[in-house]
Amino acid sequence: MRIDVVSLFPDFIRQSAAVGVVGRAQQRELLQVETWNPRDFAPDRHRTVDGRPFGGGPGMVMLIDPLRAALAAVRQAAPEPVHVIYLSPQGARLTQKRTEALARLPRIALVCGRYEGVDERLLEHEVDEELSIGDYVLSGGELAAAVVIDAVGRLQEGALNDAQSAQQDSFSDGLLDCPHYTRPEHHDAWGGVPEVLLSGDHAAIRRWRRKQSLGRTWLRRPDLLTQRALDDESRTLLDEFRREYARPNGAAGNDRRNKN
CATH class of the missing domain: 1.10.1270.20 (tRNA(m1g37)methyltransferase, domain 2)
Structure with a gap:
């Protein structure tokens, strides 16, 4: 299985996915985790990825174009169709049943928001599903992405030394x-x-x-x-x-x- 993660903090994703069961799953080539930084797709020399919200209010909102370009690169990076997930407290609650369904897919992409979130139009046109790991707010989607990677990665056949561990x-x-x-x-x-x-x-x-x-x-x-x-x-x-x-x-x- 391949998991692509769009994040402003790719080092965090890579480090968290390199240890324990998920790290071993990657070593055994049962799982592949790749990261994509939206700043690398920003069109201006300042690598801008956020802007002030229309209507006023605090905080910033992540821009459409850097995220859209990053997702386009994700889709072109491998031939398998990719299921795009945005990590959000407004999403459906992640459950073991949903995790098992995701683990059967050949490929998923996780979009990590920051600031006040991302432009709603990106969610409407580029995202297949929104997921939440609980009824609370984090500073960004990276911790939630790490949870999804661990929950899905450990279910790959051969990731656990004892296959009955996941069943129990x-x-x-x-x-x-x-x-x-x-x-x-x-x-x-x-x-x-x-x-x-x-x-x-x-x-x-x-x-x-x-x-x-x-x-x-x-x-x-x-x-x-x-x-x-x-x-x-x-x-x-x-x-x-x-x-x-x-x-x-x-x-x-x-x-x-x-x-x-």
Whole structure:
């Protein structure tokens, strides 16, 4: 997969995409990240990329022509069709489902705004989709672009050392992930690992993990449960979790801090 990023801060994009899973995906040639600076496409000697907004008001607005020229160069750089995304707090919320869909595309381009944003006409004629990573405002789209690159890049086949890692992530099946434990088996301050995880009974472990995943979703993100139909086993497991949670010292007691 190829991701092109139009940004006034290309060094930030390159550096953030060079580490961890995404960096390894590039080394394995599973992912290609390229950057384009709109200043390189500005027609004047001052490399101007912004102007004052019509109607007055604070701040500056990014100009059409440098961004349009940068996107034209992006489209010409590779033969695959490119899906253009503008990172904006006004866009649709980025979800795991949307991330998985983007990861299946051969190519996307991310446009990073700055200042008060970009000229609306560019969005109307050059952008296919607007995406937001949350209901808050950042100084620019670069951090959001880094999030999209990481979320999409890690889903490329072969990017993760264990393919099941992505399948078991929170949101991958519409639920939050279950708790995880590692060594030591018994901690002096915080006790031991749930016995079922040490039992070697894979069916019991799968059932426990499913129950915890359902329970955590009910406690922390109940809205997710309203968006999906639960099968009989899942309803039974969720009922068990609720009963255990209701006990004074129940098995789900460590999640009490998360329920309002």
